[in-house]
Amino acid sequence: MLSEGAGELVRVLRQMPPMTRTELGDSTGWARTTVNSRLEELLTAGLVRSAEPMNGARGRPASRFTLEPSRGALLVADVGASSARLARADLAGAVAEHESVPLWIGDGPDAVLGLICERLSRIRDAAPAPVWGVGISLPGPIDSREGRVVSPPIMTGWDGLAVPEVVEPALGAPVLVENDSNAMAWGEHVTAEPPADELIFVKVGTGVGAGFVTGGRLVRGAHGAAGDLGHTRGEPPHGGEQPLCRCGKTGCVEAYAGAWAIERDLRAAGQDVGSTPEVLRLIAQGNPHAVRLVRDAGRVLGGALAHAVSLLNPAEIVVGGQVAAVAGEHLLSGIREHVAARALPLATRDLRIRLSDRPHEAGITGMADATSTWILGPSQLAAALNRVGPPPAPPL
Ligand SMILES: [Zn+2]
Structure with missing residues (x-):
């Protein structure tokens, strides 16, 4: 003990x-x-x-x-809407190796968690040390106290599921569940040199999410719902009617700026698109309709972020996600313009707004670090040690 x-x-x-x-x-x-x-x-x-x-x-x-970080191993999964990254990390949260697997989150928890557990158990079996804990990030609202998915807009069949109740028996170690934007925000925080203690991370992918770090800590809120920028009210870039969002409300930021909304507007403009990858391809090719929609998306995001900047006074806004990765400056220019015009000068004076340098790794890095902090924290450490038993005897 x-x-x-x-x-x-x-x-x-x-x-x-x-x-x-x-x-x-x-x-x-x-x-x-x-x-x-x-x-x-x-x-x-x-x-x-x-x-x-x-x-x-x-x-x-x-x-x-x-x-001694090699005393144990951690299993980590960063699950997005259409793929997941899986990794093994050491006890200090350093990612040793990772792999990627395609999936569709809307296939439901049995299929998705079944696949994740199967892959992670292979990683566990090859790990050089006993597994102390598991960390999983998911693209939906998570009640962080019990790792429960709550009313997710795109995750059909997941509502109300306590993920640890499924994953823990399958992998034999306690499970931490986090929202994907929070994991990415944390990844940006821990990899910045020096660590970025006042940061807003915005993920612009199929949907829109955000994670806030203030005072060097992730802001989860009372139930884990903090940072849901995508479903705050956005301002229509050209006036007119407010579009319906996937969450059931109208006029959400995501209903203008998410890839699914850009796809809807591209179809309305006569483009033949049917999926997020096709939208991304058009943006990357510089299709004029797609670029115009991305610039509008930046303005809507900038309007919403201006409120967050006024309330939190971050040092940095980091923009990531698949749309940001292909749209780059087309997206950032609208964000910069609207944040500068609408937030107070004291809050924007030294504010940096940039793209993520590590769009594919921030989530897994952040989740590995968060899992390490949790498993070595007061609530888990003693129990984890009891579970894995004494260290192996040194060779004679
Ligand atoms: Zn919404």
């Missing part, structure tokens, strides 16, 4: 470079004996190892200690 204090030390070591006993005492304020006993617990549990001693130290160099 791991003490609470040793658990705290795990979290300190995860955030910090390797440290000596003295440095650990200085940074935590713990007495030397406390540092020693907590370190001893973690060494016995195989959760800490001594790193290279300090270079250039006189006399006997002091040992430095660091988290």
